[in-house]
Every structure is written in C-alpha cells, then in structure tokens.
Amino acid sequence: MAWIIAIAFFVFLFWIGRRAREKTAERAASGQLQSPLHKAANGLVLVLFGLTFYIGYIHRNLLPIPSYLWVAVAANVVVLLILRRALKWRYPCI
Known part of the structure; x- marks a missing residue:
C-alpha cells in the first residue's frame, strides 16, 4: 500500500513540475x-x-x-x- 502512495506522490510532483514549466513559459513570453x-x-x-x-x-x-x-x-x-x-x-x- 505504501508503494502506491509513493508512486502517486511522484506522479503528482511530475505533474506539478510540468504545469510550472508551462506557466513559466507563458510568463516569459509576456515579459512578466x-x-x-x-x-x-x-x-x-x-x-x-x-x-x-x-x-x-x-x-x-x-x-x-x-x-x-x-x-x-x-x-x-x-x-x-x-x-x-x-x-x-x-x-x-x-
């Protein structure tokens, strides 16, 4: 059971990282x-x-x-x- 939670946590971190890169790219394009x-x-x-x-x-x-x-x-x-x-x-x- 603990390994399922660990995998879900790492998938969540990967998902957050991808969203952060997209937001950073949008803000860099606008010069913010x-x-x-x-x-x-x-x-x-x-x-x-x-x-x-x-x-x-x-x-x-x-x-x-x-x-x-x-x-x-x-x-x-x-x-x-x-x-x-x-x-x-x-x-x-x-």
Whole structure:
C-alpha cells in the first residue's frame, strides 16, 4: 500500500513540475518574469512573511509587540496592494 502512495506522490510532483514549466513559459513570453514590479512584489511578500513570523515569535514569548512593527506591516500591505494594482494594469490578462 505504501508503494502506491509513493508512486502517486511522484506522479503528482511530475505533474506539478510540468504545469510550472508551462506557466513559466507563458510568463516569459509576456515579459512578466523580467518585470521589476513583479520582483518587488515578491520581495515585499517575503518581507511581510518575515514581519508576521517575527511578531508571532515575540507574541509567543509573551513580550509586548512594538508599535513600529504594526506600522511596518500596515505600510507593507498598502504598498503590496498598490503593486498589485500596477501589475493588474500592466498585465491585464492575469
């Protein structure tokens, strides 16, 4: 039974890999992979993840969360929304 699950898992990984290559080819054809807006949005998402994990770490240790972290999270979300709108304007088909 375990070998059936293992085979299904590897087939699933192969299928996901094929879809990822197709999506990458579509985005490369539209020029989205080289877009600085796209790279900035991805970087800001990583910053947002880092901030939220850090806030969670502080909260877990029962320490007070500094207000400047909440301001940073709010500013990051606002900038991400603006970048999302810019990407939708630049690439309307996505």
